[in-house]
Amino acid sequence: MKIVVDENMPYVEPLFGALGEIIPVNGRTLTPEQVQDADVLLVRSVTRVNAALLDANPKLKFVGSATIGTDHVDLAYLAGRGIPFSNAPGCNATAVGEFAFIAMLELAARFNSPLKGKVVGIVGAGNTGSATAKCLEAYGIKVLLNDPIKAAEGDPRHFVSLETLLHQADIISLHVPITRTGEHKTLHLFDEARLMSLKPNTWLVNCCRGDVIDNQALIKVKQQWDDLKLVLDVWEGEPNPMPELVPFAEFATPHIAGYSLEGKARGTFMLYQKLCELLAIPVTKRLSELLPPFHFKAVELEQAPDEKALLQLARFVYDLRDDDAVFRNGFARSNGFDTMRKNHKHRREFSALALAYHGQSEVDWLSNLGFSGVGR
Numbered sequence: 001m002k003i004v005v006d007e008n009m010p011y012v013e014p015l016f017g018a019l020g021e022i023i024p025v026n027g028r029t030l031t032p033e034q035v036q037d038a039d040v041l042l043v044r045s046v047t048r049v050n051a052a053l054l055d056a057n058p059k060l061k062f063v064g065s066a067t068i069g070t071d072h073v074d075l076a077y078l079a080g081r082g083i084p085f086s087n088a089p090g091c092n093a094t095a096v097g098e099f100a101f102i103a104m105l106e107l108a109a110r111f112n113s114p115l116k117g118k119v120v121g122i123v124g125a126g127n128t129g130s131a132t133a134k135c136l137e138a139y140g141i142k143v144l145l146n147d148p149i150k151a152a153e154g155d156p157r158h159f160v161s162l163e164t165l166l167h168q169a170d171i172i173s174l175h176v177p178i179t180r181t182g183e184h185k186t187l188h189l190f191d192e193a194r195l196m197s198l199k200p201n202t203w204l205v206n207c208c209r210g211d212v213i214d215n216q217a218l219i220k221v222k223q224q225w226d227d228l229k230l231v232l233d234v235w236e237g238e239p240n241p242m243p244e245l246v247p248f249a250e251f252a253t254p255h256i257a258g259y260s261l262e263g264k265a266r267g268t269f270m271l272y273q274k275l276c277e278l279l280a281i282p283v284t285k286r287l288s289e290l291l292p293p294f295h296f297k298a299v300e301l302e303q304a305p306d307e308k309a310l311l312q313l314a315r316f317v318y319d320l321r322d323d324d325a326v327f328r329n330g331f332a333r334s335n336g337f338d339t340m341r342k343n344h345k346h347r348r349e350f351s352a353l354a355l356a357y358h359g360q361s362e363v364d365w366l367s368n369l370g371f372s373g374v375g376r
């Protein structure tokens with residue numbers, strides 16, 4: 001069995017090695033010739049999976065994408081040909097939630113304006129939006145959710161309209177898929193008019209898809225309103241973000257919000273499980289076997305952390321400033337965006353860090369935030 005795999009997908013060898021011959025490829029430049037005799041194709045978000053790529057392959061048995069988003073895959077085409085497809089919903093939700101939360105803590109520290117006491121509006125209350133809300137609520141932050149689709153489906157959580165959210169939230173975090181048609185389309189959901197309607201001193205975090213914000217309009221608005229603070233992980237025109245926009249972002253990163261080691265491992269593992277199911281063979285590998293130990297065994301707390309100490313703890317796990325510095329230095333270089341993504345030193349999730357403390361009940365919220373081993 002020939003398994004053609006994006007070379008940026010970790011843990012392929014230990015999971016798929018026994019199932020067939022693994023052929024690593026550059027996902028961004030993958031050609032029909034490279035995939036014409038594949039039995040299995042495993043991609044990430046940079047590969048357009050469509051008729052142009054696959055028409056020449058008569059034997060494909062499975063396509064997997066180790067991602068949450070599916071906007072790069074022509075699902076109707078695969079269904080029409082009867083080729084099973086699976087993505088990895090939720091695989092990197094914790095990573096994105098923690099990324100957004102850490103970004104808010106970083107902004108709070110940079111502008112000496114505590115996160116505690118602010119209201120955060122989350123647009124899109126699926127896996128990543130809910131993971132962000134979980135972190136914020138664990139820390140005692142009021143969260144407003146906007147998701148007209150979930151609301152209409154009868155999701156029991158309380159939802160507000162986008163207008164209410166824009167009016168009441170101090171921070172807005174975007175967690176919608178990119179959709180270009182329909183009643184709830186998200187393409188340029190944040191267009192010039194909506195950006196102009198943001199409250200003074202709003203913080204806007206985008207780690208879903210670049211074109212959910214009209215980036216040209218964002219530049220225009222930022223030229224007028226310096227008090228709008230931006231965290232941008234995703235960009236219109238990836239892998240070539242608008243160079244004028246980058247200096248306007250407080251934190252700028254190359255679409256790596258979901259790049260925790262745990263998230264990437266979960267993504268590959270979910271595809272392994274799916275292929276085993278399709279081939280009717282047992283799942284013999286375990287996700288926990290894949291992850292290396294974290295370099296800090298445990299951190300002992302003398303007292304329950306205040307916001308400054310919480311940021312220090314978060315930085316043990318992931319220091320966003322490092323990725324921001326690398327991005328500013330490298331995004332404009334030829335192939336810079338993709339090179340940064342390829343070479344990204346995958347960070348860990350809060351769960352990798354154990355915390356030790358005498359008074360368990362005072363720090364229960366740190367367990368809810370995701371740290372492990374809290375209390376002793």
Ligand SMILES: NC(=O)c1ccc[n+]([C@@H]2O[C@H](COP(=O)([O-])OP(=O)(O)OC[C@H]3O[C@@H](n4cnc5c(N)ncnc54)[C@H](O)[C@@H]3O)[C@@H](O)[C@H]2O)c1
Nearest residue numbers: 068069124125126127128147149176177184207208257258
């Ligand atoms: N930056 C990254 O590394 C990264 C990582 C993971 C996911 N993503 C992106 O984030 C997106 C969201 O991921 P997810 O796992 O939360 O997906 P999800 O499908 O679990 O949730 C998306 C939610 O958005 C809601 N929604 C759709 N249109 C909306 C609209 N117009 N207004 C408000 N809500 C709307 C849906 O009802 C759904 O609940 C993905 O599609 C992907 O594009 C980016």
Ligand SMILES: O=C(O)[C@H](O)[C@H](O)COP(=O)(O)O
Nearest residue numbers: 044045046067068069258259
């Ligand atoms: O949709 C997703 O899951 C994310 O955007 C994902 O993190 C993208 O990463 P990539 O597949 O491009 O490596």
